[in-house]
Amino acid sequence: MIYLIGPMASGKSTVGRSLATALSTSFADSDAAVVAHHGTIPEIFAAHGEQHFRDLEVQALSRLRTGVVATGGGAVLREENQQLLSRGTVVYLELSPQGAAERIKADSNRPLLAGDEALTVWASVYEKRRPIYEMLADVHVKVDGKSVLQIVEEILPQLNQL
Ligand SMILES: Nc1ncnc2c1ncn2[C@@H]1O[C@H](COP(=O)(O)OP(=O)(O)O)[C@@H](O)[C@H]1O
Ligand SMILES: O=C(O)C1=C[C@@H](OP(=O)(O)O)[C@@H](O)[C@H](O)C1
């Protein structure tokens, strides 16, 4: 199992899909698995709160057992998920605030970035989680200024060295 971790908009979902193709294996996204059963992420946050979403995220991740899995940026917060990810190979995508600014304009699908202060929130959330991403990472790639293909090509040889 290969898990992609990193802050919101670092490209976990996009790079994960491409990495799975390069490895001829399956791809799954924990957010998509939650949405398929429980409605959109903004709806879940609005109706039941973030902690309920985290419960659903734990359930979804525990059910994904093959291939490449893109996690949501906050999945690493839960101890259960940290243990699960530690049993697989973890790829951490690092993104700068400048890179994030480009990507999170007019974001309507990430409740944590819904307000006017989206970039400030993005950065403060990231700083709290950064030590966990660094602790879990087997492979660490800085994604700024790189295409999805370049990122995949940077990940592949590092996976082979593990
Ligand atoms: N390497 C990249 N270069 C440019 N844009 C990217 C790159 N990777 C992802 N994106 C774009 O950034 C946004 C966030 O990507 P996404 O895969 O949803 O990130 P995550 O799953 O980490 O939140 C999307 O609009 C996606 O198309
Ligand atoms: O960082 C977070 O807490 C979140 C990240 C999102 O996934 P992406 O990292 O794929 O945007 C999604 O799980 C939810 O909006 C919460």
Ligand SMILES: [Mg+2]
């Ligand atoms: Mg995603």
